[in-house]
Amino acid sequence: MSKILIVAETLSGELHPTTAKAVACAQAIGGDIHVAVFGSGDQGPAQAAAEIEGVTEVLYVQHDENNAARAATLAPQVVALAAEGYSHLLAANTTTGKDLMPRVAALLGVPQVTDIMAVHGPRDFDRPIYAGNAITRVQAPGDFVLVGTVRTASFGAAGGGNSAAVSDKAVDAELPSHTRLVEQKTGGGDRPDLQTASRVVSGGRALGSSENFDIIFKLADALGAGAGASRAAVDAGYVPNDMQVGQTGKIIAPDLYIACGISGAIQHLAGIKDAGTIVAINNDENAPIFEIADLGLVGDLFEVVPQLTEKLG
Amino acid sequence: MKVLVPIKRAVDYNVRVRVKNDGSGVELNGVKMSVNPFDEIANEEALRLKEKGVVTEVVVATIGVAKAEDQLRSELARGADRAIHVVADQDIQPLQAARILKKLVEDEGIDLVLMGKQAIDDDANQTGQMLATLLGWPQATFASKVEIEGQTARVDREIDAGIETLEVDLPAVITADLRLNEPRFIKLPDIMKAKRKPLDKRELGDFDIDVPTLEVTETRPPSGREPGRMVKDVDELIATLKDKGLV
Structure with a gap:
């Protein structure tokens, strides 16, 4: 055994x-x-x-x-x-x-x-x-x-x-002194942890700025969801790297994943394909994210996301 | 300070890989091969340290088939000083690679190893950590910032919870994450120059790689998702999510 x-x-x-x-x-x-x-x-x-x-x-x-x-x-x-x-x-x-x-x-x-x-x-x-x-x-x-x-x-x-x-x-082991922790800067916050949250709302480069990401956070909070981002949004500096969902960030499997303004690069899709239901909101009807999404909505995320927040809140 | 940059020949990251019908692996015939992107970032970092005067020599090394010389040449063209090619036709697993690299580190008197955090083919994410351990060296994995001062390196690491800063004594192994830097483009004249840079061949038989290994018995495509559908507005979206009990 x-x-x-x-x-x-x-x-x-x-x-x-x-x-x-x-x-x-x-x-x-x-x-x-x-x-x-x-x-x-x-x-x-x-x-x-x-x-x-x-x-x-x-x-x-x-x-x-x-x-x-x-x-x-x-x-x-x-x-x-x-x-x-x-x-x-x-x-x-x-x-x-x-x-x-x-x-x-x-x-x-x-x-x-x-x-x-x-x-x-x-x-x-x-x-x-x-x-x-x-x-x-x-x-x-x-x-x-x-x-x-x-x-x-x-x-x-x-x-x-x-x-x-x-x-x-008690363990008997000699521990090296060659590695010292200087500090940890964690995003933290009150939102659920991305890797264990049952619902996650993510935003992409289409958000356009750090301030605009607020609509993502508001929807996440209305749903009690974790908040994530695409690599493009992280690289653009809108949000910190600990929010990155994808092969090079976090691989997640929430019951509900809502991708807002995320085109759907292969490396992002690799991070969400085990999710239960994937919802994609994007103004480009040809965005690859729609190929993997269970429910797709073509529209302006700056209109759709606040509407969702209001109606679900 | 002498830096070793181990690199791996891997399927180009833009290629959509296809699993062979007989389940024996992924189709590599006629597929574009490149340097593992994280290794390019590692080499770029080594070159920047050299330009700052911290590093005196950058040695790139690979373990792989004869054609992997192409990848060594491209990293020489990027700016590395010389290359070592351990020619291997068989599949080399991370612990075996770490043992080979340990010997190279010792033979070459290396002070710092900079390498990719993982190869994008097997996604193992092990070799750097294993190499550090076999050498009895510290490691700083998933680096997004590296500062060398005297005999220590201060490294920002991308961890799930955010950013962690470690201080490690040199010699050390540092593995590169995506945001460490953006590798420079390779210029045509440098490709010509790289052809004349020294490239030593080593035989796999010179290394002891007799360790337990894993056996891959089958490779298959991932199971696909059911096709989805479009909804016309927010109300229909909410109604569907409510039907599914998701909100």
């Missing part, structure tokens, strides 16, 4: 919602599921992890260095835990997971399966290549520890209501 360790992710002292998605992937693999939470004192995220359905044990690893999570200092701690007979080490395929897990794999001398989108067996997965334009089935012959990252858009979050045991875990 598999014994799976999920490396939890925390942000601003809270358990990140993508951790429950990695747990869902572990449930598909099947086996004993443990979650490792790395912190420097506050057990809150560990308690939150204990509530995720399917988790049998939470390991809380305290270290002063863990007040600022970095791949260089986390990897040796994960590897120390791995020695306890885990068959799988998994993390969400977020920028944190992407940064960390190859370091873990290299310390263990094993390959990594990036972006697991479906599970056929404990060592048999689907993963996207070419920005999702092809899917490969990948197997890991042998019995080396399976290191992987989980495509969060492909798994619904595991449920809550669990109360797994939380144990303190």
